[in-house]
Amino acid sequence: MALLKIDEVTKVYEGKVTRRALNQLSFEVEKGEFLAVMGPSGSGKTTLLNVISTIDSLTSGEITIDGVDPHALTPDELALFRRRELGFVFQDFNLLQMLTVEENLVLPLTLDYIKTDEMARRVLELAKRLGLTPFLHKRPNELSGGEAQRTAIGRALIHKPTIILADEPTGNLDSKTSREVLSLLSRVSNEENATIVMVTHDPIAASYCDRVLFIKDGEFFNEIYSDERQQTFYQRILNVLSLLGGNVNDLSATRLP
Numbered sequence: 001m002a003l004l005k006i007d008e009v010t011k012v013y014e015g016k017v018t019r020r021a022l023n024q025l026s027f028e029v030e031k032g033e034f035l036a037v038m039g040p041s042g043s044g045k046t047t048l049l050n051v052i053s054t055i056d057s058l059t060s061g062e063i064t065i066d067g068v069d070p071h072a073l074t075p076d077e078l079a080l081f082r083r084r085e086l087g088f089v090f091q092d093f094n095l096l097q098m099l100t101v102e103e104n105l106v107l108p109l110t111l112d113y114i115k116t117d118e119m120a121r122r123v124l125e126l127a128k129r130l131g132l133t134p135f136l137h138k139r140p141n142e143l144s145g146g147e148a149q150r151t152a153i154g155r156a157l158i159h160k161p162t163i164i165l166a167d168e169p170t171g172n173l174d175s176k177t178s179r180e181v182l183s184l185l186s187r188v189s190n191e192e193n194a195t196i197v198m199v200t201h202d203p204i205a206a207s208y209c210d211r212v213l214f215i216k217d218g219e220f221f222n223e224i225y226s227d228e229r230q231q232t233f234y235q236r237i238l239n240v241l242s243l244l245g246g247n248v249n250d251l252s253a254t255r256l257p
């Protein structure tokens with residue numbers, strides 16, 4: 001069974017100008033899949049993450065995560081659902097500056113009355129896997145971009161969410177650090193069967209995924225699945241992007257993987 005189902009989802013922003021950000025979009029994501037979502041600027045990528053996470057309401061259609069429609073939950077149920085089932089990773093890391101790496105990591109657990117020794121155990125295990133052990137007592141402003149993003153990924157993983165939503169997680173990282181973060185996400189997806197939906201402009205980042213979904217004007221445009229060789233997958237992604245058109249600048253930073 002698909003873990004995430006997007007069924008005929010439409011999102012219209014009403015205002016002086018009405019924007020149809022998503023238009024009858026349907027797709028499914030399997031458990032353990034690492035999915036990239038690409039599309040020109042303004043095509044509805046962030047809106048898609050926002051309706052999945054219920055930051056935004058739906059105009060029509062249905063979304064289910066592990067069989068649950070988060071938009072049908074009561075506010076209390078929803079708060080719990082978001083905290084337990086969802087993990088977020090953003091472009092600008094969103095770490096709390098006054099907390100240490102360790103405190104940032106443990107934050108999602110403190111809200112859930114998890115025992116202190118269990119919290120400590122999970123932090124140490126995760127820090128080891130993410131290469132964050134030497135930084136546990138540092139504050140975010142003392143970290144490199146990659147260390148900060150690894151901390152943000154750790155915070156998204158620590159409560160073992162059903163699904164991880166990432167919006168341009170490598171947008172502020174140099175190419176080497178991006179690669180480290182992407183390998184990490186890909187490893188997490190393989191080893192823990194974590195389901196990840198990652199929005200990205202970067203075809204290299206997308207080439208780390210199992211599948212790339214392309215959207216245009218809020219509608220399904222195309223999708224391609226990875227093959228054994230990352231390099232050929234990358235080339236196929238570039239081919240679809242050239243058909244997709246849109247903001248040419250999105251491609252100007254293209255490097256070979």
Ligand SMILES: Nc1ncnc2c1ncn2[C@@H]1O[C@H](COP(=O)(O)OP(=O)(O)OP(=O)(O)O)[C@@H](O)[C@H]1O
Pocket residue numbers: 013015019020021039040041042043044045046047048
């Ligand atoms: N809160 C909002 N109110 C009104 N319109 C919005 C709102 N959020 C997004 N939009 C509009 O919806 C469309 C889709 O925006 P969205 O942010 O999802 O695009 P995107 O694909 O994430 O773009 P980018 O690559 O630039 O981040 C755009 O036309 C945008 O102007």
Ligand SMILES: [Mg+2]
Pocket residue numbers: 045046047
């Ligand atoms: Mg966006």
